Amino acid sequence: MNLPFFIARRYLFARKSHNAINIITGISVLVVAVGTMALISIMSVFNGLEDLVGSLYNSFTPEFKITPKSGKYIDTRNFPANKIRKIKGVAYYSEVLEDMALLKYDAYPKGSAARQYVAQIKGVSPEYAQMTGVDTMLLDGNFLLKKGRMNFAVLGSGVAGRLQVRLNDYGSAISVYFPNAESDAMLNPMNSFNIEKIAPVGVFSVQQEIDDKIVIVPIDFARKLMGKQYEATSIELGLSPSAKLDETQNQIKNLLGDDFVIKNRMQQNEVMYKIMKSEKWSSFLILGFILLIAIFNVVGSTTVLIIEKRKDIQSLSHLGAEERLIKRIFLFEGMLISLFGALSGLVLGLILVLLQKYFGLIPMSGGFAVDAFPVALQFTDFLAIFALVVFIGFGASIYPVRKIGALLK
Structure with missing residues (x-):
């Protein structure tokens, strides 16, 4: 069994001595989940609009x-x-x-x-x-x-x-x-x-x-x-x-x-499709930047946990654990918070998009061709968002882990 991962998992789900740490960890997971859900929802709306506009143009544009x-x-x-x-x-x-x-x-x-x-x-x-x-x-x-x-x-x-x-x-x-x-x-x-x-x-x-x-x-x-x-x-x-x-x-x-x-058809409307793609990925970058700011809650959560577990850190060191192993424990801790939030957000985003698709929760005003905002799911969006969250989560976890060396001296 991977010892650092096992200990990190116990730290994440075990009850802490201070209730505030549980709250901070929960907020970190929630923030990541909400940011991920927002990304999935916005990307799906852009996909739906692209499909809708494409279908409208296709009714006039020859193949x-x-x-x-x-x-x-x-x-x-x-x-x-x-x-x-x-x-x-x-x-x-x-x-x-x-x-x-x-x-x-x-x-x-x-x-x-x-x-x-x-x-x-x-x-x-x-x-x-x-x-x-x-x-x-x-x-x-x-x-x-x-x-x-x-x-x-x-x-x-x-x-x-x-x-x-x-x-x-x-x-x-x-x-x-x-x-x-x-x-x-x-x-x-x-x-x-x-x-x-x-x-x-x-x-x-x-x-x-x-x-x-x-x-x-x-x-x-x-x-x-x-x-x-x-x-x-x-x-x-x-x-x-x-x-x-x-x-x-x-x-x-x-x-x-x-x-x-x-x-x-794609070549006849090349400019339109390029604009829609650029708008979609521009929105992805903007929301990704917001998620980057939000995900730094993981920094606070990991830092507080390191402070609480300083006695455990010293005990592991006395038992012969290397500094690298101890750092991996808290690196995994931060990654687990990001992953758990990302997976929760992906599931919630999927549910929200499906509800919009089949029940039209958010209507579209202005007498447009459809009554509700169109949505469409693309597997590549899920992969891109998941990869973004993992990358940001990894970066946010590294910073507090670097401070562990000071606790071992």
């Missing part, structure tokens, strides 16, 4: 997006669409043409001033909704882009709010203005714009940045508006559930060569 490496447009006549469709795992294929345009909405009631707003027109293929799942994010109306020869628009909630659109009011269509580079504006200023009308039939909400600028329309409408025939600004792909992401991406890269850039 793969192909753009030209140079220039703005892809000539779809020379693009190997059929070969890409035949790649194993590719389930959906959509040509996309998007650019900024001025929207003008005839006001209601008639005679009122028209409302104007600059938005991003996104022309897509018919299977776009199936590919992304944006039709599941509708707030009002339907996701319908074409019926017979009629074109329809689905607007982000921010755009719809700025224009104050009335859905399915075909008498009040949206006029879309796009610059006409080939016109002679000197003779007639109105010729400097291509103007097309389209009826709004749906409103979606994904994320404010998207909601405030995107209007989804049929790609035929977008091409007519922008004076294009075969061009696309990007090709967006959806995968089957069984597809292997990296393998499929490499196959497409090999097919297209160096003339195109292909990005998966």
